[in-house]
Amino acid sequence: MDKKERVSQEVQIEEKETKSSEEIEKLKTELDKKTKEAQEYHEKWLRTMAELDNLRKRTEKQLSEYLKFANEQLLKELLPIMDNLERALGHAHSSNNMKGILEGIELTLKMLQQCLEKFGVKPVKTVGEKFDPYVHEAVKVEERKEGGDMVIEEHQKGYLLHDRLLRPALVTVAKTKTK
Template identity: 50%
Template sequence: MNKKEPGNKPKKGKKVETGSQVTKEEEEEKEDREEELKKQLQAREKEAAENFDRLLRTQAEFENYKKRMEKERADTIKFCNENLIRDMLPIVDNLEMALKHGENSSPNNSKPLVEGVEMVLNQLMKSLEKFGVTSFSSVGEKFDPNRHEAMMQVESDEHEANSVVSEFQKGYFLKDRLLRPAKVTVTASRVKSTTENGNMANEDKTTTS
């Protein structure tokens, strides 16, 4: 009977860990790296969104700037003669006053002069109208500070308060822009007038007593 040699006897060894097995520390380290990458990705996404929003705002501001510059350029062309036309309005005023004075005068020899002034005035107004100049009436209208300049206040029982009752100087528009406000006389507020009269009466009583 053959004896088993001692070298052939199987030995009990320790269990060997393979490369596929990961320790707990390595797993935690991997999770930490993944979490850090997620945070970095979120930060990059937030930064990209902020940059995109900033780009949209910049584009909107640029478009508004372009529109504003185009409007300013259009207004410059549209109202390039504004100062010149405004300086011509006193000439219109003088011609109108001369025409009114001539019409009120009785001598017949002034008729040719009146007709000449009227012709010049009409030609001048037609020229101004070609540039968009128009006058506006004020008498009988409510006082509007946007196009009226009050020169005087009067009491009136025939008109509502803050109504224009007379006109010192005619107002004009240049297209859709006020070229010159009308200088007018406005009726005083009845409440204000009554209060002033009451105060004056009280002062008289005090003085008398």
């Protein structure tokens, strides 16, 4: 190799090294940029997780408060009924007028039924209805010539809350006599 070729090769090597160092610097700059970007994303993620945790805690607190006072309106509606029952009891102690006491109790019961209906509570139909194990609970069975699987007596009223069973009705059911 002559001197010219050697110098040319050295120049080429230097150019490659310069290009390599430029590329390394470029890659380092790019890496720093991506590292900062990753840190920003990580910080955003941490903030989002903290916000999510705060939202969950706030929602749990609100739900707890709601459940604590959910029956407030119902109870406000029941208080006048309780007042009327207390008045009827006071009147019963101070008077012998059973007719007046009976009327007062009937009116109070009517108020209570209206209050319950206002909140979606309805009585389960019983006497004369076909026995339905979803809303009736048979506590007694009587054999009869006719009327099999019919409710013939109610021992305790059953109630529905917005079409969901709140309490089953305790009933006597007629069963057809078998020979």
